[in-house]
Amino acid sequence: MLRRLLIIAALALLSACTVWPIGEDPYGQEVRRNANEVVMALQAYHRDAGTFPATLQGLVPKYLPELPNEPRLQYDRDIGSLAFRYTPSWPQLRPVWCSTAGNTTDWHCNEHLL
Numbered sequence: 001m002l003r004r005l006l007i008i009a010a011l012a013l014l015s016a017c018t019v020w021p022i023g024e025d026p027y028g029q030e031v032r033r034n035a036n037e038v039v040m041a042l043q044a045y046h047r048d049a050g051t052f053p054a055t056l057q058g059l060v061p062k063y064l065p066e067l068p069n070e071p072r073l074q075y076d077r078d079i080g081s082l083a084f085r086y087t088p089s090w091p092q093l094r095p096v097w098c099s100t101a102g103n104t105t106d107w108h109c110n111e112h113l114l
Contacts, residue, residue, distance in 0.1 A: 023098055023109025025088040032098065034068035035082055036105045042080045043103060052080040052103075079103060085112065 023032070038056065041063035046052055053059060056067055056075050067073075071084035080103035087095050098109040 019092060020088070022111055023096055023107065025092060027089055028086060028096060028098070028109065031071040031084065031086050032107055035071055035073060035084060035098075035100075035107075037064065038068065038073060039080075039082060039100060039103065039105050042082075046080060046103065052077045 020026075020028075038059070041059045042052060044063050045059060054077060056073060060066055071086055074083045075081075076083075081100045083097065083099035085095055085097050087093060095112040096109050097112045098107050100107055
């Protein structure tokens with residue numbers, strides 16, 4: 001009887017550990033929202049100027065009040081794409097690398113194996 005209770009308790013604890021698809025965890029969604037604001041600002045800049053800014057700082061203050069603190073963005077000015085790396089919260093502790101498909105908010109995220 002005690003063994004059954006322990007097994008049920010262990011299963012209950014394990015079921016409480018939610019595992020999200022790669023890049024879909026709550027923190028990943030938050031940093032992707034921040035990055036999407038930068039993508040939309042890049043799109044607006046490109047519409048107005050016909051080119052992308054030399055650096056992301058060129059978006060401030062006209063297109064964004066400030067750049068987000070998180071995520072730390074990598075920027076490819078030739079195509080206006082962004083990429084970032086973050087570590088999800090427990091139980092998914094492998095770093096995730098996300099990048100845009102060109103100058104869009106279509107994100108592709110993959111686990112980065114150490």
